[in-house]
Amino acid sequence: MNHLKDMHCSECHDSGEALTIDQAQALMGQLDPDWRLADDGKSLRRALRFDDFYRTMSFVNALAHVANTEDHHPDLELGYNYCNLQFSTHDAGGLTVRDFICAAKADALA
Numbered sequence: 001m002n003h004l005k006d007m008h009c010s011e012c013h014d015s016g017e018a019l020t021i022d023q024a025q026a027l028m029g030q031l032d033p034d035w036r037l038a039d040d041g042k043s044l045r046r047a048l049r050f051d052d053f054y055r056t057m058s059f060v061n062a063l064a065h066v067a068n069t070e071d072h073h074p075d076l077e078l079g080y081n082y083c084n085l086q087f088s089t090h091d092a093g094g095l096t097v098r099d100f101i102c103a104a105k106a107d108a109l110a
Helices: 021-028 053-070 097-109
Strands: 044-049 075-079 082-087
Touching: 021 097, 044 097, 053 075, 053 082, 053 097, 082 097
Parallel strands: none
Antiparallel strands: 044 082, 075 082
């Protein structure tokens, strides 16, 4: 079972400070291996490919629902058969546990 996927952002009691690169790398093992940690450790990125526009938009709409439920929103780039995701906690100036929770939830949708 993926622990992050079962968590909710509202449960996080972090101080709002960004994770260190070492802390972020430790959480990467709970995500799909297609996720990439930015060199500076301040964001997570994943590229997803779909068969067609309908499946792309179905994923994006489901992710939008999760993002609103968690009150934590990704940056998205999308087209006919792709969606590129990026998570970062702008207020913290980098990654927090919230980013990893939402990335794990995106994995479950994909």
